[in-house]
Amino acid sequence: MRDNSLQILFLALLIIVAGCQTSTDSEQANQPNQTKAPEASKPKIPTPTFNADSAYLYIEKQVAMGPRVPGTPTQKVAADWLASKLREFGAEVTVQESTVTVYDGTKVPMYNIIGAYKPEAKKRVALFAHWDTRPFADMDTERKDEPILGANDGGSGVGVLLEIARQLQKTPANVGVDIILFDVEDYGVQLAETYCLGSQYWAQNPHKAGYKANFGILLDMVGAKGATFNQEGYSLLYAKNIVKKVWKAANRAGYSSYFPYRKVSTITDDHLFVNKIARIPTIDIIQFDETTERGFGDFWHTHDDNMDIISTKTLKAVGQTVMETIYSE
Numbered sequence: 113m114r115d116n117s118l119q120i121l122f123l124a125l126l127i128i129v130a131g132c133q134t135s136t137d138s139e140q141a142n143q144p145n146q147t148k149a150p151e152a153s154k155p156k157i158p159t160p161t162f163n164a165d166s167a168y169l170y171i172e173k174q175v176a177m178g179p180r181v182p183g184t185p186t187q188k189v190a191a192d193w194l195a196s197k198l199r200e201f202g203a204e205v206t207v208q209e210s211t212v213t214v215y216d217g218t219k220v221p222m223y224n225i226i227g228a229y230k231p232e233a234k235k236r237v238a239l240f241a242h243w244d245t246r247p248f249a250d251m252d253t254e255r256k257d258e259p260i261l262g263a264n265d266g267g268s269g270v271g272v273l274l275e276i277a278r279q280l281q282k283t284p285a286n287v288g289v290d291i292i293l294f295d296v297e298d299y300g301v302q303l304a305e306t307y308c309l310g311s312q313y314w315a316q317n318p319h320k321a322g323y324k325a326n327f328g329i330l331l332d333m334v335g336a337k338g339a340t341f342n343q344e345g346y347s348l349l350y351a352k353n354i355v356k357k358v359w360k361a362a363n364r365a366g367y368s369s370y371f372p373y374r375k376v377s378t379i380t381d382d383h384l385f386v387n388k389i390a391r392i393p394t395i396d397i398i399q400f401d402e403t404t405e406r407g408f409g410d411f412w413h414t415h416d417d418n419m420d421i422i423s424t425k426t427l428k429a430v431g432q433t434v435m436e437t438i439y440s441e
């Protein structure tokens with residue numbers, strides 16, 4: 113009698129446990145890959161079409177001003193133009209002005225230019241590029257002490273971000289977007305910390321107290337003919353899930369051939385300081401391949417970095433991929 117009731121109790125418990133498991137399974141089956149509460153997500157906005165001809169024109173305009181070297185009159189002309197373009201495209205613009213000391217002790221003005229879309233939104237994506245150009249052509253064989261035009265190195269990232277700004281005004285994204293254009297990135301020499309002075313300043317003194325973004329994407333040298341974009345070391349170290357997110361977006365947009373699943377070594381670039389100091393997980397989309405002789409392309413830090421090497425195909429692949437990422441949030 114006693115044995116019997118224990119058996120019944122045991123059987124009843126088994127049924128309850130099995131029942132619980134079944135309901136759990138079916139709940140999971142109904143919500144595949146659900147990681148966030150459904151009420152938190154907004155309907156997906158179709159990704160607008162990035163116009164690469166427009167991005168190309170914004171690069172042409174920068175190059176036509178001449179080298180955008182810190183401490184020269186063109187620096188201020190270009191800074192004013194960039195701020196006015198972001199205002200024209202409906203962003204709330206902040207110009208962060210300071211003085212920084214470059215490798216040889218020279219003090220130069222610095223203008224970081226920031227354009228905010230949906231400044232009130234909590235969920236934010238930061239898009240970065242440097243807008244200054246290198247004061248010397250140290251990788252060239254001639255005129256090494258003359259500044260370069262920087263169509264690709266400086267111009268291309270800005271060109272893509274200005275076109276994204278124009279699109280954001282026409283079609284607002286669900287998330288807030290900050291377009292952050294750093295100055296004095298390329299005044300460096302051997303020592304890594306002599307580069308990226310504008311981003312180092314911003315990371316230590318954000319343009320808004322307590323500024324945060326959910327993640328960031330830096331564009332550096334994104335316009336050359338034949339460029340591909342490998343997965344850079346610091347991006348994988350600090351923001352692996354963002355690398356995955358962006359490479360998946362490239363796939364959806366049809367540009368997977370530009371974004372191979374190939375890891376390359378670390379590069380000291382603006383994203384390092386955004387990650388280390390501002391602690392915003394940020395990746396670098398950059399043309400880099402350490403197995404080639406020059407790494408960043410034959411034109412890198414030479415006078416060949418002019419409009420002749422810029423390709424609307426490359427600009428389109430990068431611009432559409434970044435837009436696919438933003439409009440999927």
Ligand code: AHN
Nearest residue numbers: 265298304307332380381
């Ligand atoms: C260094 O050469 C240490 N970093 C590459 C950063 C850079 C230069 N990006 C554009 N120009």
Ligand code: ZN
Nearest residue numbers: 246265298413
């Ligand atoms: Zn450079």
